[in-house]
Amino acid sequence: MSQRLRFYDSLLAWHLKEYRQMAFVSGPRQVGKTTVCEGTADVCWNWDNTDDRRLMLSGPSVMADKMGIGQLREKPPVVAFDELHKYSKWKTLLKGFFDTYGKKIKVVVTGSSRLDVFRRGGDSLMGRYLLYRMHPWSVAECLHTDMPANPVRLPKNVTDADWDALWAHGGFPEPFLKRDARFTRRWNTLRQEQLSREDLREVSQLQDLGTVEVLVQLLAERSSQQLVYANLASEIGVSVNTIKRWVDLLGRLHYGFLVRPWFKNINKALRKEPKWFLRDWSGIEDVGARAETFAACHLLKAVEGWTDMGLGRFELYYLRDKMKREVDFLVTRDRKPWFLAEVKHSETTISPALGYFQRETKAAHAFQVVLDMPYVNADCFKESAPVVVPARTLFSQLL
Numbered sequence: 001m002s003q004r005l006r007f008y009d010s011l012l013a014w015h016l017k018e019y020r021q022m023a024f025v026s027g028p029r030q031v032g033k034t035t036v037c038e039g040t041a042d043v044c045w046n047w048d049n050t051d052d053r054r055l056m057l058s059g060p061s062v063m064a065d066k067m068g069i070g071q072l073r074e075k076p077p078v079v080a081f082d083e084l085h086k087y088s089k090w091k092t093l094l095k096g097f098f099d100t101y102g103k104k105i106k107v108v109v110t111g112s113s114r115l116d117v118f119r120r121g122g123d124s125l126m127g128r129y130l131l132y133r134m135h136p137w138s139v140a141e142c143l144h145t146d147m148p149a150n151p152v153r154l155p156k157n158v159t160d161a162d163w164d165a166l167w168a169h170g171g172f173p174e175p176f177l178k179r180d181a182r183f184t185r186r187w188n189t190l191r192q193e194q195l196s197r198e199d200l201r202e203v204s205q206l207q208d209l210g211t212v213e214v215l216v217q218l219l220a221e222r223s224s225q226q227l228v229y230a231n232l233a234s235e236i237g238v239s240v241n242t243i244k245r246w247v248d249l250l251g252r253l254h255y256g257f258l259v260r261p262w263f264k265n266i267n268k269a270l271r272k273e274p275k276w277f278l279r280d281w282s283g284i285e286d287v288g289a290r291a292e293t294f295a296a297c298h299l300l301k302a303v304e305g306w307t308d309m310g311l312g313r314f315e316l317y318y319l320r321d322k323m324k325r326e327v328d329f330l331v332t333r334d335r336k337p338w339f340l341a342e343v344k345h346s347e348t349t350i351s352p353a354l355g356y357f358q359r360e361t362k363a364a365h366a367f368q369v370v371l372d373m374p375y376v377n378a379d380c381f382k383e384s385a386p387v388v389v390p391a392r393t394l395f396s397q398l399l
Helices: 009-017 033-040 049-055 060-067 090-101 139-143 159-169 173-178 181-204 209-220 231-235 238-253 287-308 352-360 391-396
Strands: 020-027 043-047 076-081 106-112 129-133 258-263 275-278 315-319 326-334 336-344 365-370 387-389
Touching: 009 020, 009 033, 009 129, 009 336, 020 352, 033 043, 033 076, 033 106, 043 049, 043 060, 049 060, 060 090, 090 106, 129 159, 129 287, 139 159, 139 238, 139 287, 139 391, 159 173, 173 181, 181 209, 209 231, 209 238, 209 275, 231 238, 238 258, 258 287, 287 326, 287 336, 287 391, 315 352, 315 365, 326 352, 336 352, 352 365, 365 391, 387 391
Parallel strands: 020 106, 020 129, 043 076, 076 106, 258 315, 336 365, 365 387
Antiparallel strands: 258 275, 315 326, 326 336
């Protein structure tokens, strides 16, 4: 498996140059956090390594001595703390270290949860860190690894090899770069087992892990579908509030994510039921659900990345009303509708709902995004009326 430079290498280097705050890098297991941080940091200490753990528990002064803080340097050394959130007092440890040595050292912290799962002691790190949410490979990252000046780039054609690998193997680095069907299937199985056997035990006090595993299996089959909590509760035999807590926990562990309905200025819009999406589309059998999940992951990466870089406040929603008109996605920019995206695998007849909801929301753009359509060298964002666009073109312009 060959290594390739990632966008997050540039992002982290930019942060360390521009800001004094610690960089928190959050994302799913095996998304590449440790690889990127090791490439940037002078030293990386992993909580799962017993020698590193003993060093970190020795206190700030011992860690500073290990880093050679007293030595003359051209620039401050960079230390990365990996999986530190597994320590119950991780915030206190970081606060003491950063407050004492923050002017002489740069700090990166990574975690496979959202780094807010553990809330003991309150938010004592306020003002001391900036968060960056790391995602798997995307079409745009296959084409660009530099920092964008604006949210939207000019279109560029991704290679057939990268496009096919993304669709078949997903965007997680190992299966995406290895491109072996047997490995991808085994990798997917092991990753789901790791979620059930390790991650849930580490971050929760759940007593009924067997029932949660049933929920995980159900959600694996329902990517891109609306979640009706009452129906899930009835299927599993637990309360609605329990289902909500468990779904929230699975989101915090990056197993999947929710997209909520947009209802401002929409007559008879749905307000409650979110849609559920897996973080990895490679194991989804249904072509339509796979295409929508593929698009959802690309759009989520874009809105979270743009927000983390300070380019604005971007969020992802979907649209549906009681007349059953629906558009798969709405991206907002600074709380105002920006563009709509209806995802199809091969259908090129424009959905009537696109025009209807564009008029209702006053969004600047409305795209029917077709996965099975060749690249077109034209800027999607120069179009204002509803238009059919290739996924290869639109996603190349994002992040």
